[in-house]
Amino acid sequence: MRLSQYFIPTLKETPSEAQIASHRLMLRAGMVNQETSGIYTWLPLGLRVLEKIQKIVCEEQDRIGCHKVLMPTIQPAELWKKSGRYEAYGKEMLRITDRHEREMLYGPTNEEVITDVVAQYVKSYRALPLVLYQIQWKFRDEIRPRFGVMRGREFLMKDGYSFDLSYEAATDTYKKIYESYLRTFRRMGLTAIPVRADTGAIGGDLSHEFQIVAPTGESTIYYDGKFDSLSAADMTFDIASKLYAAADEMHKADECPIPADHLKTARGIEIGHIFYFGTKYSEPLGAKVTTPDGQTIPLEMGSYGIGVSRLVGAIIEAFHDDKGIIWPEAVAPFKVGLINLKVGDIKIDTLAEGLYTQLSNKGIEVLYDDRDERAGTKFADMDLIGLPWQIVLGNRTVETGMVELKNRKTGEKIEVALDQIADKVC
Amino acid sequence: MRLSQYFIPTLKETPSEAQIASHRLMLRAGMVNQETSGIYTWLPLGLRVLEKIQKIVCEEQDRIGCHKVLMPTIQPAELWKKSGRYEAYGKEMLRITDRHEREMLYGPTNEEVITDVVAQYVKSYRALPLVLYQIQWKFRDEIRPRFGVMRGREFLMKDGYSFDLSYEAATDTYKKIYESYLRTFRRMGLTAIPVRADTGAIGGDLSHEFQIVAPTGESTIYYDGKFDSLSAADMTFDIASKLYAAADEMHKADECPIPADHLKTARGIEIGHIFYFGTKYSEPLGAKVTTPDGQTIPLEMGSYGIGVSRLVGAIIEAFHDDKGIIWPEAVAPFKVGLINLKVGDIKIDTLAEGLYTQLSNKGIEVLYDDRDERAGTKFADMDLIGLPWQIVLGNRTVETGMVELKNRKTGEKIEVALDQIADKVC
Structure with a gap:
């Protein structure tokens, strides 16, 4: 979505x-x-x-x-x-x-x-x-x-x-x-x-x-x-x-x-x-x-x-x-929140759109934050909504081919290669 | 069911x-x-x-x-x-x-x-x-x-x-x-x-x-x-x-x-x-x-x-x-009605149970008439309920390995080998 x-x-x-x-x-x-x-x-x-x-x-x-x-x-x-x-x-x-x-x-x-x-x-x-x-x-x-x-x-x-x-x-x-x-x-x-x-x-x-x-x-x-x-x-x-x-x-x-x-x-x-x-x-x-x-x-x-x-x-x-909800996976409204930090940047948009399609085709429920909003607003909203996993795409994704994967429950963040992220959250 | x-x-x-x-x-x-x-x-x-x-x-x-x-x-x-x-x-x-x-x-x-x-x-x-x-x-x-x-x-x-x-x-x-x-x-x-x-x-x-x-x-x-x-x-x-x-x-x-x-x-x-x-x-x-x-x-x-x-x-x-409902497949309560004509006959029960399990495992919705009732009652109830397909097992199934497959809409009945019926109704 x-x-x-x-x-x-x-x-x-x-x-x-x-x-x-x-x-x-x-x-x-x-x-x-x-x-x-x-x-x-x-x-x-x-x-x-x-x-x-x-x-x-x-x-x-x-x-x-x-x-x-x-x-x-x-x-x-x-x-x-x-x-x-x-x-x-x-x-x-x-x-x-x-x-x-x-x-x-x-x-x-x-x-x-x-x-x-x-x-x-x-x-x-x-x-x-x-x-x-x-x-x-x-x-x-x-x-x-x-x-x-x-x-x-x-x-x-x-x-x-x-x-x-x-x-x-x-x-x-x-x-x-x-x-x-x-x-x-x-x-x-x-x-x-x-x-x-x-x-x-x-x-x-x-x-x-x-x-x-x-x-x-x-x-x-x-x-x-x-x-x-x-x-x-x-x-x-x-x-x-x-x-x-x-x-x-x-x-x-x-x-x-x-x-x-x-x-x-x-x-x-x-x-x-x-x-x-x-x-x-x-x-x-x-x-x-x-x-x-x-x-x-x-x-x-x-x-x-x-x-x-x-x-x-x-x-x-x-x-x-104190930041928001932390849904157990079985009842989460979506499994993954996908955050595009640079909406309007054609390279990042292309990568984010591609990942959104790829995850959706695998049957993973994704909420794609494609709004033209500040990063701070996007992070705060995603923590508030409380989906189990957050994937963040930004400038670094274009430079290194990596995205950030955050576990909402533990707060743990790891870098994952863009071409491996779908398997990782499956 | x-x-x-x-x-x-x-x-x-x-x-x-x-x-x-x-x-x-x-x-x-x-x-x-x-x-x-x-x-x-x-x-x-x-x-x-x-x-x-x-x-x-x-x-x-x-x-x-x-x-x-x-x-x-x-x-x-x-x-x-x-x-x-x-x-x-x-x-x-x-x-x-x-x-x-x-x-x-x-x-x-x-x-x-x-x-x-x-x-x-x-x-x-x-x-x-x-x-x-x-x-x-x-x-x-x-x-x-x-x-x-x-x-x-x-x-x-x-x-x-x-x-x-x-x-x-x-x-x-x-x-x-x-x-x-x-x-x-x-x-x-x-x-x-x-x-x-x-x-x-x-x-x-x-x-x-x-x-x-x-x-x-x-x-x-x-x-x-x-x-x-x-x-x-x-x-x-x-x-x-x-x-x-x-x-x-x-x-x-x-x-x-x-x-x-x-x-x-x-x-x-x-x-x-x-x-x-x-x-x-x-x-x-x-x-x-x-x-x-x-x-x-x-x-x-x-x-x-x-x-x-x-x-x-x-x-x-x-x-x-005049016999009952004829459900279009998309809204039928079950796709298949499975009629066992000889409940209590160990051979026929075994075949019927096996077919029920096989169809269910394939994700086909089956209503299995395993009641100890007369054939006439079973046929009338199944026509009334109006599932798209009826499969009938009886003495002939044991003798010939064939079941009867009836299309509720056309009334057409054909004989199908027991081991092919699941593919046929898929």
Whole structure:
């Protein structure tokens, strides 16, 4: 992509309304624009990251046999009256009356709709296990939206729902998704700690939040220090779920099973939340199947959320410095930033254009800074945007045939021959 | 995908509420579920088609240099008051009051939001031309939703917005998108006729609807018979826009410039609509730039819509028979349906599993019917679902090493050696 023709409205000033790094950096890097409190437009750079996160989430859901669906944002209130949540949900639910005076709402979560779909079509144990998921916009009318996309009102969430015949089968599904979540977050460069959590408005018996440690986290988490030394491969349900880790509302200091000097306390950002809740929705909504021995029983259910738009902010909280964002490669909007220091110089333009074409033809995503701007502006913008690799072409490239390759994360700079740079960044 | 583990709830009966073929077939093939009037959940098979259409639309938008953004569904009313459309839009607009009693709405289209974004960040002619687009859910509270996803209330639309410095530049952009739309629809197997249209609530001076001819179309179109003999390559702005073609409200029989025996009348389904409207929104919303000679002038704008969810229905209207859907390959949910006639027979299972793996490894999307069902049910379901190719394995495969390959469109069946079938369908 040529920056001169693209739309990345970076800001020089730090926006005063932004209290945390990710919010500040997303505004400064031209990733989002606030439309009103807690509601954002995703500009091209931000949307590219959002879409990469979605892709990883979908791939990992598909890998374990979940099936993708898409529910509407606007739903009839009837289903929510059946489950008892229409009144219970309070003012966070955006309630709407349509032109025929029917009560509708903007789905804050979707247990009711999906249970009703399954109740209509799934009648036999043979269709089980079944996990359906979607990535769709939700609305929760937070009283005080803040921290940019981390606590917005309109937000993008992956929500999945499992349907099983028995408690045992349901907990197997729960474990499978628990492990899949760890892998999903790891692919984005994040080490999530699964903490025992309250089931809140969703209800149920068993629940984990996936938290990443960050000083700007909104909640306090308590966890066994052994988590910090667990390798990725060891982070399974069987091992991780035996270590103590609890959200604030679940932690009682005097009942904590591990000694105080093993207990760590940190601020956490919740990026996922999973629930097992048995027949809480299948009973009232009539989602029942016949068993192998001819009985009819309600389905055992769980639900599984990943905060897709929130993850954009959470990743920035985890990976930034005072110059800007430092994207992990898997979610970077482009892999390489190509900086032409002498736009208008025919020799350098020719080399830069050639390299841009060469890299693009190899399938590498390149943001080519072909703007007629000062070097200082270009370096600052590229550091702010935070692509993993920067390639710099200038006078020296013409003289020596070398370009500078900079690693945004380490700051390390090396000289690479122009004819070897494409292989180097592949 | 193994059908035994998938979620395609096909129906044997024809749903009584469905008046047209696409609505009937989408319900029967388990593509969507109606949640309430004009609001649908997309089930896995339907969603696959919806996503393929989105991908084609995005590729063609990106090809001509449009940039993808994503605006929120819920918007503040203020912007719409500035443009004068808040009152004008009437009951089709879904109006919402949030917990702080602020007036909001569910965007039925997005000229206001995007113009406001551009007004904030684009200050100079050097950023032009600029075309921003998104694929996002819209809501129009139709008084009588009908025809399934063809005229739903919550629907998925690609909406794009162009910003130019002058009338000439804006019409160049208009032409470029006009031609891009023809290519977009052609990739889905559709020949769209661009008809001169009324600008309606969007406003403006120049507008074309893209219509496909279908007996179930909701509008009447009048067009020069020469359209029917135009090759794809000849379907350019310069040629097509000189031929007479008009929507019902634009056609006056006594003013029609072509002789009656050259005029064709048909029912049409609108799948796209483009508008040039000058400074209608940039003026009130303050989207102005400086010109090369230092003046400040409002931007020249256009907007460009494609009915993404409607296209799923429109394609089915164009391609079906009495047995079911006949998907064009580019948008088919899977390319191949693999039917095992003898599930449980170890020899045939082994051959079928092997072929399923082989095709999948070649990147071919296969729906493998591994259910323990009668042959008649399998054939009927596969014809209903309408994948382009069917491969049938049964006793004869074990005896002769041959499988049957059926073309869903022509009905033609040929025998192909098992070891050659993968190359054949590639």
